[in-house]
Amino acid sequence: MDYSSQSFKDKLESVHSFPTLYMFKFIVPEAQVGAVNALFPKHDVKLKPSKNGKYVSATIQVMAGSSDQVIEVYESAKNIEGIISL
Template structure:
C-alpha cells in the first residue's frame, strides 16, 4: 500500500468499529452506472441523475467487515474512467 492508502486505512480503523455501515458516493456518466451496479451487485445502489443528465450521483451503503474491504471497493471503482469519489 502507498502512504495515502495507509493513512486512509488508519483513519477508517480509528473512526469505525467493524463490522460497520459505510456509505460510498460516486459520480459517473450515465453509461457507467452498470459498472457501479455490477461492483456493488449485493447492495442497493441509489441513483440520482444530474439536472442536465450528463452525470449520475450514486450512493451505496454496505455493511463492511473491515477497512480493507472498503479500500478494495475504492480500488475497483477507481478503474472506472473519470469516476469521481466523494
C-alpha cells in the same frame, strides 16, 4: 487519492468501528452506471441524475467487515472511467 496507503486505512479505522454500515458515494458519467452497479451486485444502488443528465450520483450502503473491504471497493472503483469518489 491513494486508497491503498496506510494513512487512508488508519483514517478509516479511526472514524469507523468495524464491522459497520459504510456508505459509498460516487459521481459517474451516465454511461458508467452499469459499472458501478457491477461493483455492488447484492446491494441497492441509489441513483440520482444530475440536472443536465450527463452525470449520476450513486449512493450505496454496505456492511463492511473491515477497512480492507472498504479499500478493496475503492481500488476497484478507480478503474471506472470518469468516476469521482466522495
